[in-house]
Structure formats: C-alpha cells, structure tokens
Amino acid sequence: MAALAASRHDAALAQEMLATCDRSAPVARARQLAMYLAHVALGLTQSQVAEGFRRDRRTVAHACLRIEERREVPAFDGDV
Template sequence: MRPRRNAAIRTSPLCVAAVAAACGVAPRELGARSRGRAPVADARHLALYLDHVAFGASLSACGRALSRDRASVRHACARIEDRRDDANFDRAVVALEQALGAQKRLLEALAFSFISHPTGEES
C-alpha cells in the first residue's frame, strides 16, 4: 500500500519515547489508565505538554494518545508551564523540544523520500 502524499508524522509516540528515556520511566507507564507514581505522572505531563505546545497537536489528539481527556491535557500543560520558572527545568524542556524537532524533521524527510521513490513497486 502506498503512503498518502500528505501523511503527517504522528508526534505523540516521539514525545512518549523521548520523555520516557529522559525521565527514566517505561513508555507503557505513560499511557496507563491509572495515574501512577508521581514521577510517572510528571513524565506524562511533560509528554502531553511537548506534543501540544511544541508540535501543535490538539488537546483531544494528545489526550487520545495517552488515554486522557482534554481537561487532563490542559492541566498537564499548566503544570509544566508553572515548572518552567525553574531555569534548570526550562533548559531541559528546551533541549527536549529541540531534539524532538530534529527527529520529526528527519522522519519527515525520510517519509518524503519514500513517497517520492517508493520501494518494492513495479513501474
């Protein structure tokens, strides 16, 4: 099956993987229905924040990706915004935003090359 020409890169999995690695929690814990321990909830808040603010995903899309509702995503974003007053935390968030942006651009370039030059199809 040929990919759609304008298929967007889903950013939620990128955010989950990056935040899980940075915070030392398992990616599956971020999508668990239960709140989990405080470090897991904090990491989930950060993943939701990055997906919504850095990548512009809608509150609903962010919530669906991590089994939360829109109000929970709004709460997570507010919590992270409050924590960004701490210079060290803010630097870490900026570094994650930059790394995720670079990763997304790389994936978009790869996706474009596959769309432009599909493999395994006969002409």
C-alpha cells in the same frame, strides 16, 4: 545488549505513561511533560493529545498548565 535493555526500559516507561490508572509521581511528571511537548512542540490539539494518551482533554490542559508553571524555574526550563 545495552541497546536492547534501553529499548525495553523505554517500552516499559511508555506503557506506564499510557496506563489508565494512577502511577508514581515521576511517571506522572514524565507523562505531563510528554503531553505538553506533544501539544506545544508537535502542534497537536489538546484533544488529539488526550486521545493519544487515553486521557480527558482537561487532563492535558492541567498537564500543560503544570509544565508552564514549572518552566519558571530556569533549571527545569533549560531541560525542556
């Protein structure tokens, strides 16, 4: 039962991250991190990431820049 609830939560978060309208700051930060990881860890181009997230490539570039800046904080970098 807990796995089903977690699965529904993950699906809901994924839907929020793909939503085209602005959402809460925590969702925006999660989306930025997901974009960054898709670009850096998976090796997708920023254009490919933008298409997958239904965003403009400049939005992905901005997200990557924000995450790179936050990685200067050791605790955040350790989490990434």
